Amino acid sequence: MNEPVRSFEVVVVGGGAAGLAGALTLARARRSVLVIDAGGPRNAPAAGVHAYLGMEGVPPADLVAKGRQEVASYGGVVESGRVVAARRTEQGFEVECEDGAVVAAQRLLVTTGLVDELPDIAGLAEHWGSGVLHCPYCHGWEVRDQPLAVVAGGPVAVHASLLWRQWSDQVTLFAHPGTGLGEPEREKLAARGITVIDSPVQAVESGPGGVSGVRTADGAVVAVNAVVVPTFMRSRSELLVDLGVEVSEQWMGEHLMGTYVESDPNGATSVPGVWVAGNVTSVSEQVIGAAAAGNKAGAMINADLVMAEAEQALARAGQDVQAEPVR
Known part of the structure; x- marks a missing residue:
């Protein structure tokens, strides 16, 4: 990987409803957050988003455009691009984009969704x-x-x-x-x-x-x-697999419906510092549910950073006390 040229507290991979909702929550929490979106959302062919309270019938592209503006209004950064690799570092993570750019992050939120196989x-x-x-x-x-x-x-x-x-x-x-x-x-x-x-x-x-x-x-x-047509719903989980996150099969009785990334109810995966939200971890999630999951994951990531910062501050305070000369 190339040397990172930018650093954010959180990098969100995927800029659909889940990713933008998570980024909005984090930006409002005064976190530095970057959303990298490869485009090609699952609902792109649909004429409108439905059962989304207050946004009934809005075209999917309009919902994304409005979400991007809202994230940016709080200082968040949203960019088009495709993340092709991610790895852990001593400080957190590095993600590499298709164009060779590398970005450092303390935490990752992956909202890459799924692909419907017909x-x-x-x-x-x-x-x-x-x-x-x-x-x-x-x-x-x-x-x-x-x-x-x-x-x-x-x-x-x-x-x-x-x-x-x-x-x-x-x-x-x-x-x-x-x-x-x-x-x-x-x-x-x-x-x-x-x-x-x-x-x-x-x-x-x-x-x-x-x-x-x-x-x-x-x-x-x-x-x-x-x-x-009930489709086979395959999670876009390659990036997560490379980080060591588990991927499971979703069954309905004897029928294999698709795959999903395992996480706890707040979106935390088995890999510390990596969260997921939306269809990558829930094959049946609708747009409003994906946004809600992104919102919750964003709040949990902020809480995790808050606790880490408190521990770091405590450690520094201890070092300062030990460094004081005995009088």
């Missing part, structure tokens, strides 16, 4: 975030009372179908081969008016307004206005 079905990626959805609390109202396709397998297939049934009574489950739907599960779905089609989906069809239907393996095209 099934290999034609047309899914094209409509991701608009006509291809995963979270009913984020998008359910916008497709209420419309014909919906749930494309899933395993235990999550029943869960997702019943959940989305709350927003529409026109839900069809297209079950993956080997989905293991038993008679009790089929009866429960049928009782809620959910149709099950056992022919797997091969493609999402496009129309003038977006998604127009799904095409199954037997060639049939079923008209729907939106497709629900």
